[in-house]
Structure formats: C-alpha cells, structure tokens
Amino acid sequence: MTARPPLVLDPRDTVAILPERTAGGLDPLGLGKPLIQPLPAGHKIARIDHATGDRVFKFGQIIGTASQAIRAGEHVHSHNLAFSSHDETYVIGADLEIARAAIPQIEPRAFMGYRRGNGQIGTRNYIALCATVNCSATVVRKAAQELESSGLLDAYPNVDGIVAFGHGTGCGMDSDGLGAQVLQRVLWGHATHPNVGAAVFVGLGCEVMQVGRMKAQFGTDHADRFHGLTIQETGGTRATIDRIKKMVTDLLPEVNAIQRSSCPASALKVALQCGGSDGFSGITANPALGIASDLLVGLGASAILSETPEIYGAEQLLLRRAANTDTAEKLIAQIRWWEHYTRINHGSLDNNPSPGNKAGGLTTILEKSLGAVAKAGSTPLAAVYDYGEQVTEPGFVFMDTPGYDPVSATGQIAGGAQIVVFTTGRGSAFGSKPAPTLKLATTTSLYRAMPEDMDLDCGDVLSGDATLEEKGAEILECILAAASGRKTKSEALGLGDNEFVPWQIGATM
C-alpha cells in the first residue's frame, strides 16, 4: 500500500494535511525535509518555507503566524505556529471582491419540486400538527401515529406524511420575553413551511403561547393553510385526537392534489450543519460541502450557515466578506449577545482547541472555527438572520443558532430551509421534518460503521479517490435528487419526529 498524498484544501494554502498516520523519516511532500518523528493523521506539514512572522494559510485563510522559521516539509503545530487569541479587528467588506469572484458562473439547474399557490416551492408535502405547548404534545403525536398506521394515507401518494411537532415548552415562560418570540417564530415557520401543505395548531387552551397572537403578529397570508383547536374546548384528550384525525382526513384530498413539477434550483434554501465532529470534519466533508455551497450560490440558491458558538473566533473572516454594513453589524450584535448569554449562565464561548483537538492536529482557535466555517464556501455573506427568522436572500447567509444539532436545525428549518446537509465524524442519527436531512460521513470507516444512516462518504477525499471539487459536485447532485423526492437515509428510517427542538431561552417558571 503506497502512502496517500497530503491534502491541499485550497490552492492558497501554505500547509498540507496528512491523510493518515505517517512514519518518521518519510518526506510526504518530497521536499527534501523528512519528518523527524511520526505524525498522526490530520496534522499539518509546510508546503513552503516560512520566516518568523510569516502568515500560515489553511482553508485559503490565515490560521496564524510562524513563531519561528518553518522549513518546507516540516511539521506545523503549537511549537512553531501562534495566533494572537481571538481577533476582534473587524474590517467589514475587506474581502468582498475576492468573495464575489468566488461565485461560480454556471448554467441554471432545476429540480422536481412542489410549487404552491402562494409562490413557495417545497421539496416535500406534509400535513403538520403543531403543538403550541407540551400539554398538547401527546394528542398531536397520537393523532399522527393513528393516522400514519391506519392505511388512510395509501390513497394519497403525493402526501409525504402527517408530522407532529411536539415539544417541551410553550408555558411557564415570560409571555413577552425572547423565549416566547423564538417559539412563535419556530411554530409559525413550521406551519407555513414550503414543505407543508396544511397545518393544524393544537393547544391546551390556557397556555402562554396563543395562536391568535401569532396570527396578529405574522399576518394572515397563510390563513387558509392552517387550522386550530384546543383540548379544553374540545372535551379532553380522546375527543381532541378524534377531532384532529377528522380535520386531517378532510384536508388530505386538497393537500394531495399538488404534483411535483420542474422548479429552478434558485428556489432552494439549504441548511448547513455539523455534529459529532472529528479531526477530519474540517478536511473532508466540510470543505467538500463548502464547494457545494458555492455551487448553490452560483445557481441563485441560499446556503445557510449557523451554529454561532462554533464560528466564534472566525467571525472577523465572515465580516471581511459581508455584502454590506447592516449585515455585518447584525452579526457583530449576535456575537455580543452570545458573550452576554453565556456569561450570565456561567458558560464560556472561548473554547480554545482542547487537548483532544490538539492531538488531532488543530493548533489555533481560528483553525478550529474555520473547519466549521468551511461548510459555507467562499462567497459573500449576503445576509444575517436571527434564530428561526424567514430567510429571503439568495447567496451565502448566516442564521444565529446554538451549535446543538436539533436546536440549530429546527431554527434553520423554521427559516424556510427545504433541505439540511449535515456532516459528521463521530456519527449521528439525526433526521428532520418537514425538511429532510442528508448526512455526510467525514471518513470511509464511519460510512461503513453506520451504513443505514450515512448518505454519502466523504472519506474518499482522504484516500485520493476523489478531489474536493468532485466531492462538492457530487454533494450538489445529492441535494438536487433529495429535493426532487429521493428519500434520504434518515427518512427511510423514519427519523425527524423527535428532533424538533425549539431553542429555549430564558427562565422556565
């Protein structure tokens, strides 16, 4: 078995990544400077000579400066690479022209979607049962289960299913607080999602979260698409389940009437996610997904980066490619909010590379965050959204969310994402509704260990069997196929009912 060649993530990079454990005495880049000790997979070696103070590039970005001279071929890590902690020198728009040049000029693409009367374009066609409060979680879940197992849906082939959105909150909360606003946006975003043909809101009756208030706040554009009832007015648990089933039964013919038709790829909003990251996330699946993101942007679609705690430390790079000042200022305000939120809760965002990260080859906080940001490619930051806010801008956009997978994806889907693409290294069993999730494995060993969960193997980037460019193009084809109705692995397993987790902010009282 011949050694795999080191991986160059971007032509501008001054380091390359070892794809596998490499013995001392070997010279993987053939630069005449053999390694003086064995190195684990994921570590960096220099492609060129660096003088003290020279900038070191990975992902096409600066990850730090040489703290001593580094010869081409040498190991690059904490002993010779330094970074002056978290850089808060924000230069808004400095790299905007470079970012604009990174948008690929490509031919339009299409997928087979559901074009709705109000102009929305869906990739799935669900009936949604939305609980306003935990007190109605059981009735929506039981109604959905009874409908799904009744055989009734067999007569409606264009309906993907009845999905129940139950959750743990909706009362015992400040009715005017941020937590209530966030939950409202999430419920409304799911009920009016392009992948939802009709929605039924179900409450207990006396809870803080009230449907009437949501209608008043968000308007009645979608009023014909949703319906509501409460357990207290309907006569209890069993009567409410029966009423929901009757309402859904009446809605099915109308929801089934829509057919897939050719829709422009520009209608897609694709949520970018990672969870259970490993040392290869930033080397294989994330940069490959970044290339797919650039292609989506070239097609006029939206690619939604999120997980604010995981981009912390790299926000100044996003700001350098911000399309305008308002967008940049919104991101800065979100970063400041997170510093406050974690401080009052005795947490910290300053998650410098941990011993485990360092053993895996990550040297600086910037390098770590860049591995996460790599999912978002290289194009301009077109817009910044709050959690669950409706995404309306094409291009690469950012939505403020926690990093925790179900909470983050729930916000992105509430914002209108019709597809989620999720990279994982340790392995994940995530799935979502009404927007399906595609899962990308960072290594072939993970792909083989969880074959029924992983949609795509990005480990062949490491083995040299695929370039990042080829992998990015393959991911785009997977996205278009899933958008056209091909079931993802997590859909085939029936995941997505328990992964609806609205972000809880504030006190539970």
Added chain:
Amino acid sequence: MTARPPLVLDPRDTVAILPERTAGGLDPLGLGKPLIQPLPAGHKIARIDHATGDRVFKFGQIIGTASQAIRAGEHVHSHNLAFSSHDETYVIGADLEIARAAIPQIEPRAFMGYRRGNGQIGTRNYIALCATVNCSATVVRKAAQELESSGLLDAYPNVDGIVAFGHGTGCGMDSDGLGAQVLQRVLWGHATHPNVGAAVFVGLGCEVMQVGRMKAQFGTDHADRFHGLTIQETGGTRATIDRIKKMVTDLLPEVNAIQRSSCPASALKVALQCGGSDGFSGITANPALGIASDLLVGLGASAILSETPEIYGAEQLLLRRAANTDTAEKLIAQIRWWEHYTRINHGSLDNNPSPGNKAGGLTTILEKSLGAVAKAGSTPLAAVYDYGEQVTEPGFVFMDTPGYDPVSATGQIAGGAQIVVFTTGRGSAFGSKPAPTLKLATTTSLYRAMPEDMDLDCGDVLSGDATLEEKGAEILECILAAASGRKTKSEALGLGDNEFVPWQIGATM
C-alpha cells in the same frame, strides 16, 4: 333552586367564599347585612365585624388587614383589604407546635405495591428506556413503540409497559453546569425509580451527558438494574433499535417475576401539583388535597409540594412551620436563587394578583399563593429538596421546581414520587410515567366537560354535597387505589410518554 351556602375553608377564617354568583340584596350568611351589589362566584364576604387594622383570615391564614371597618356580611376585596406587599419577615419555626398538632392520629393503612429487593416500594412496574441526549430520542421511542405493539408484553402481565424517556437536551451544554447536574439527577432518578424494574440507557456516544459519569457520581447500588449502549458503537439507528428490543426481551421474564403484595402506606411519596388553575382551585380541589396531604403525613408517607414561583409570597408561612433551621435556610436559599434566575433572564416572580385574578375574587398576592400552598395541608415542613433530588424524609416536604406542569412533575418523579395528584380548574390533559397522575377537577362543570381526563370531581364541595373533610378522605382512597394498581384516567388514555420534560437551566450552546 335554593342558594348554596358560602364556603368556610377553615374554622379560623373570618371570611367565607361565595360558591356561585349572588344577587345584590341577598344576605348569604344571614347576618343582617345584605349585599349592596351582585358578586361573582369566588368572592369573599366577612363572617364577623372587623375594625380597621384587624387581621383577615382565609385558609386559616392571615391574608391581609382591614384597611377600613368591615361589617359582618360585607364584601371583602381591594377596597377594604390591604396587604403590605411581600412579607420577608422570616420567623423560623414560630408555628411548629400548631403544625405538629395538625398531624392526624390515625390507624396505619396499606396498599398493594411492588416490594423490590433493595427495599424500594413501587406502585407500577415499568421497563424504562432512558435517552441521555436528544440524538437517541428516536431510537428509544421507536424501540418502545415496536415492543408495545408487538404483542410480546401479553405474556408478562406484571409489567406495566416499556416507557421511553426522550427529551430535547443532553448536549450543547456546560458539562459542569447546573443544567447538566439537574439532567443527571433526573435521568438517574427515573432509571432507579421504585416504579421501574429495569432500565436501559441509550446515548449517541459523543454527547456531554455520559452514563459512566453518572455511575461514578451516584454509586452502583442499582447497577444490576440498568444497562447501556450507544448508537455510534452499535452501528446506527436500526441496529440500535434492534439491540434495545433484544435487551428488553431478555429482561422481561425477570422484571415480570415480581408480584404485588401488601405494603405500608408510609412507603408512599405523593407529588402535589396544580395546573390550569382557576378561581376555584384554592377553594375546592387544593384545600381538599391539603386534607389528604395531612392524612398521608399522619400515615407516615411523604407529601411533596413544589412550584416555587407559585408559593412565592407565602414562603414565610412555610418557614413558620419549618421543622428545623437547616430546612428553613435551604428554602430561603432557593427563593433567593429564583430571584436571581428570573432577574438575569429579564423575568419576574412578583406576580401580584392580575386583573383576571382580582375579577375572580383574589385580593392579595398572599391569598393567591396560599391557594396553591393549600394543597400541602397544615403539618410541619419536614425537609426541603432541590429539583430531582431523592426524597427521603416522611411528612410534608418541599421540592424546588418551576410551576410549569411537565417540568415540575418530572422533578418530583425523579425524586421518587410514586403517585402524582394534580388539581386543575381550566382543564389539563397531563399524565406521567413511571408514576401515574390522578387529576382532580375544581368544578363539576370541568369534570363533565373532560370526563375521560378527570379522575375526581371536587366541585361537590361548592354545591354543599361534600365537605372538604369528606373530599380529602375520598382523595386518600383514590391515591391508595391507584397505588394498588387501579388505572388512572391518564393511564387509560396512554399519556405520560411526552410529558417527561427535564428542567433546562443555563445556556444551550
């Protein structure tokens, strides 16, 4: 139809409560002072003359002082009753002797429970599937559903079911923070609950919440009763569901081997709850439950009051009957913590009677909180617990929880409660596992509106068909019957799988 007589909640009371809307000109107490205007149900009239400054009693407690002279028979409300806001004059143990005298001297009682090898006594016999993180919520729920619908359990009549505890948290959290500690206590408390014969912990593998850490913290007393696996090690979603089903199948004969036998009522820990309160909660169901609580205390059982935000303003009364200084100081520390928790989250505990409360006849914050505290009867405050902490003391005890029903009951059950008794006025569809919930309606109209959800009608206290003492005795009989295996209404409806909601404290990152 003759007018129903006004209700006297305690012999010490200087006011009586109108059980129904009463016309002006009537003199409901026959004291020669007819009402000058009609009054809605729930309002107070004076039983005796009060001079300015005289103390006014309801629930056997001071609810305020007369701000002007009040003649016997007159309406008592904001115009003539005042309270000097939130009383923080804490006199620890001042009423302890009176509280001790309130413990009924009664004959021991028994119920048919499950006596376990380690001395625990259960009222149900479940196999629990505990998700350490949302990432494993789907696999535990699908495994439980597939097992429940397989017919396999028919051969094991002593097993009440397979219950899946899925939730929205377990990662994206500070691993050393209060939120992680609380979740650990809740998961451990459910897995080792007296109503659980065996438990299986299921994780993804890389989450913050780790079973090994729980075992190290809580010890291995229950090690033979639970088992664990992760999705990442087991090969993904489908393989993990199959593995869980195999483990449960192997556990069933052993868990089924236990039989109900006569157990002392002193082994019971009964959780007190209210949700969807109305103007009658503090008049019918809560004081009747308070009498049942006193009877339980007389039998040597534990009665667990909770919902800290709803006792706020009445804590000084609990402190007057605290059994010792440590107990009192723990409650004071919890009150201070809540003031901090709501302040940093821009909320407030100072929920003085709202316009709706006032229209319902509640005059002061103390009167409002006393309505909630009435559930706990009159005996000494024997101990104070943190959320989900193991309850070990007999008698009336307090556990710090939010007021929000599912979160509060989840903490009480984690603490070892084998039965929940839940009063409701607006109506509730709550149910719980592994400890069943009995629901008490405050009015006959609610009892009739939700007949399949309500276990007991406390409205007959209002109509004069039952005294509070009779109702309290009836509630005790219901508790003993449910403890012996009689299904509650919520169990018959299959509730309790979605109402497991651990309190989330701290930042989601």
